[in-house]
Amino acid sequence: MRSPCRKQKGVLLALLFVLSLLLWFVNIGQQVCQQFQPFTASRSTRDLLWQEPWPERQIHDTDPPSGVTIVHYVWSGRKRKFVFRDCLSLLSVVRVLQPLKIIFHYSTMPQTDSYHSWLLELKSSIPGLEFKQANFGSSDLMDIAFEILPPEGGVVIGNGAVLSRPPPHPAVTPISLFSATFASDPSQGIVFASKSLKELPASDLNKAKSASKKQCVHVDAYDSDLRLVSHAHCVIMASDVLPRDIYAEKTPSAELAQWIFYGRRALQVAKQDFRNPIPRISHYVILDGGKDVSSELRFPHFLNILSALYVGGFERVYLHAETAPRGHWWEELAGENVTVVKADRPRSVYQTEVKVIQHVSDVLRAEILYKYGGAYQDFDVTWTKRVPDWLLAYPTVIDLEVEYNKASSDWPDIFNNGVILSRRHAPWLRHFLESMRDYRDDDWAYNSLRMSYRTFEHYPDTVYIDKYLQVMCGETVCHPSWGVSYDTKVLPLSAPFPLRQEARSFHLGRPRPQASLASLDSVKHPHDVFADIGRMVLEKSGRKNLLG
Numbered sequence: 407m408r409s410p411c412r413k414q415k416g417v418l419l420a421l422l423f424v425l426s427l428l429l430w431f432v433n434i435g436q437q438v439c440q441q442f443q444p445f446t447a448s449r450s451t452r453d454l455l456w457q458e459p460w461p462e463r464q465i466h467d468t469d470p471p472s473g474v475t476i477v478h479y480v481w482s483g484r485k486r487k488f489v490f491r492d493c494l495s496l497l498s499v500v501r502v503l504q505p506l507k508i509i510f511h512y513s514t515m516p517q518t519d520s521y522h523s524w525l526l527e528l529k530s531s532i533p534g535l536e537f538k539q540a541n542f543g544s545s546d547l548m549d550i551a552f553e554i555l556p557p558e559g560g561v562v563i564g565n566g567a568v569l570s571r572p573p574p575h576p577a578v579t580p581i582s583l584f585s586a587t588f589a590s591d592p593s594q595g596i597v598f599a600s601k602s603l604k605e606l607p608a609s610d611l612n613k614a615k616s617a618s619k620k621q622c623v624h625v626d627a628y629d630s631d632l633r634l635v636s637h638a639h640c641v642i643m644a645s646d647v648l649p650r651d652i653y654a655e656k657t658p659s660a661e662l663a664q665w666i667f668y669g670r671r672a673l674q675v676a677k678q679d680f681r682n683p684i685p686r687i688s689h690y691v692i693l694d695g696g697k698d699v700s701s702e703l704r705f706p707h708f709l710n711i712l713s714a715l716y717v718g719g720f721e722r723v724y725l726h727a728e729t730a731p732r733g734h735w736w737e738e739l740a741g742e743n744v745t746v747v748k749a750d751r752p753r754s755v756y757q758t759e760v761k762v763i764q765h766v767s768d769v770l771r772a773e774i775l776y777k778y779g780g781a782y783q784d785f786d787v788t789w790t791k792r793v794p795d796w797l798l799a800y801p802t803v804i805d806l807e808v809e810y811n812k813a814s815s816d817w818p819d820i821f822n823n824g825v826i827l828s829r830r831h832a833p834w835l836r837h838f839l840e841s842m843r844d845y846r847d848d849d850w851a852y853n854s855l856r857m858s859y860r861t862f863e864h865y866p867d868t869v870y871i872d873k874y875l876q877v878m879c880g881e882t883v884c885h886p887s888w889g890v891s892y893d894t895k896v897l898p899l900s901a902p903f904p905l906r907q908e909a910r911s912f913h914l915g916r917p918r919p920q921a922s923l924a925s926l927d928s929v930k931h932p933h934d935v936f937a938d939i940g941r942m943v944l945e946k947s948g949r950k951n952l953l954g
Contacts, residue, residue: 452531452864454500457669463662464502465572474503474573477561480542480550481512482593488516491566491643493524497666498569500532503561507534511554513541520856521816551597552604559600564593567622568641570662573598584622584640595622596640629657648818649863676870678799684827686798687780688720691767692727693751701729705926706919708735709943710788711744716947718789718911720781726774758845765847768823768854772839779830784913787825787876788923788939791910800870802834803827804862807855808878808885820855821862824913825876834868837861874908880915884935912939926952 457464465474477499481488499508515537516525529535542550551562563569567584574582582598622640625647635658643659652663653674665671690711694701714720723742725731726749752760752769760766771782781793797803807822828835841857862869873888886909914920914936922928922937929940930953944952 452527454497454531454669457501458665458671460665460671463571463665465504474561475506477503477505477508477563478551478554479508479510480547480554480562480564480593481510481516482542482545482565485514486517487519487522488525489522489645490524490649491568491645491647492516493528494568494643494647494663494666495563495566496525496528496532499561499563501666501669502569502572505534505561507536508532510535510537511540511542511550512537513539519816520852521818545593547593547595547597550593551599555597555599555604561599562597563640564595566594566642566645567596568643568662568666569596569639570628570641571639573639582639594642625659629659632658649866650818653866674866676800676802676867678796679801680795680799682829683795684781684798684800684803684829685779686719686721686793687778688714688718688723689771689774689778689780689782690723690725690785691749691770691774691782692725692729692731692785693749693763693767693770694728695763701731702733703731703736703739704733704919705735706914706923707785708738709923709929709940710783710785711739711742712947712949713789713911713943714781714783715743717792717943718781719792724778724780726770755842755845759847760845761847762850764850765853769842771823771826772835775826775828776831776835776839779828779832782823782826782828783911784824786914786919787911788914788943789911790939790942791908793827793910797870797872798827800827801829801832802869803872803875804858804869805872805875806887808887817856817859819859820851821858822876822878822913823854823858825911827875832868834861834865837865837868872910874910876911876913877909878913878915879920884912912936930954 479496479499481492496508496510499505518526540554542553544550547562547564550564555562561573582596584596584598621638622642623634623638624642625644628634628638628641641659641662643663647663649667652660652667656673661671664674668674711723711725714723721743723744724747725744726747728749728751730746749770751766752773754760755769760769775782783789804821804823804826807820838858838861841861842853844853844857846852862871875887877887878885888908914923920936922931922934923940929937929944931937941953944950
């Protein structure tokens with residue numbers, strides 16, 4: 407017969423086992439949640455406390471009691487993403503009213519994907535942004551304002567409405583409703599009230615509704631009628647508006663959106679500075695274990711280095727290599743302006759380990775360009791045209807990625823950083839390196855392609871997009887990145903191509919190397935555009951004799 411002590415000990419051990427099992431499940435659950443919630447981290451923190459003054463558009467309060475201290479933002483999107491238009495709507499409150507607090511009312515939080523992270527960014531950039539869950543009995547904005555406004559009144563803004571000027575003076579108009587009568591969402595609009603709506607007779611509420619139904623104007627009307635630009639208090643932007651639609655446009659709505667998103671009333675385009683050009687030096691990164699790269703320099707790489715010197719117009723090439731190159735084609739470069747620099751492989755970025763070798767190269771190329779300036783190009787890039795001086799007058803030059811399916815992507819565009827031209831200490835490089843605080847080693851395209859483009863969306867005046875910078879080629883077709891349908895236009899490799907008139911370089915993807923560039927013998931026999939490129943490089947570098 408077991409003693410009571412032994413029974414108690416057995417029960418205690420069983421409880422400890424169950425407890426440890428529960429803790430194990432909790433730990434596994436947290437890891438699973440982290441794995442399937444890849445977009446919870448804040449992308450970036452922006453400085454929203456500074457803005458260029460715009461007297462007609464922003465409130466003037468030096469006396470605290472007269473200012474707008476709290477704004478109520480009503481999210482009725484339910485199962486919808488917080489898109490860029492919503493970002494402009496919430497940011498317009500910051501720019502125009504400059505409140506101490508914004509309360510974000512929601513019944514269901516907005517959805518998030520890899521691109522639509524605007525709300526995550528605002529959460530880390532607006533110090534007085536608070537969130538409050540609420541279930542409203544109506545979707546009508548005036549009814550919602552009736553529920554949530556305190557005795558002293560306030561401002562209620564519905565999602566999608568962009569505030570374009572301060573509210574009417576409360577002594578003249580104590581209650582104002584600016585609604586979009588054409589919209590399917592009755593919550594779109596803005597309510598200004600100097601007192602609680604609960605203190606007013608129903609007739610006054612109805613008068614306010616009927617008196618202001620056409621004053622929150624659609625963006626098309628705003629751009630076509632100068633009177634609305636001067637008097638409209640809110641604008642309903644197009645639902646699919648993106649940063650690329652506003653940063654270089656000259657319409658009234660674009661000027662308003664530029665001030666709201668960037669804090670400045672000006673075209674956000676890169677400017678040339680011929681006194682501080684991008685230096686004519688070229689950088690390659692060669693990492694041990696890299697794809698299609700070995701310590702023995704191959705013929706295609708020999709050609710590409712020559713193309714940088716004799717076609718692209720760079721005065722010196724730097725090979726940032728972990729192991730010094732060797733072999734016949736390396737010896738053929740003796741006497742050329744080529745310098746080997748010992749590369750120190752970065753093991754982490756902002757204390758996050760970098761494991762994937764392509765990501766190591768992404769970090770290293772950004773650091774090299776930030777320190778020295780010049781051109782970075784992948785080892786499978788061949789220059790086919792001299793880089794003009796006017797292009798080097800921009801702070802940073804890059805091209806869009808065209809060889810991906812936009813229909814299946816959340817992103818409107820992404821960058822291809824296989825070719826980058828940049829000044830040393832260029833602002834875009836600094837911001838791009840800062841974006842790696844949110845580094846994701848398990849996502850191949852996140853930092854190098856997507857966040858580089860998001861950095862451009864935030865700072866478009868730091869980058870010039872040159873669609874002629876590189877032509878992406880893969881399998882049997884090339885993708886020229888210009889023209890109306892540049893993302894779908896393809897060119898068979900066997901077709902003639904105006905190399906020296908348009909494309910500055912060819913980025914040769916799959917297969918690597920291209921069969922017609924794999925060896926000197928393959929270049930000698932003209933059968934496609936790449937063999938033509940190879941012969942052109944050899945001729946320009948003074949090596950026509952190699953062709954026999």
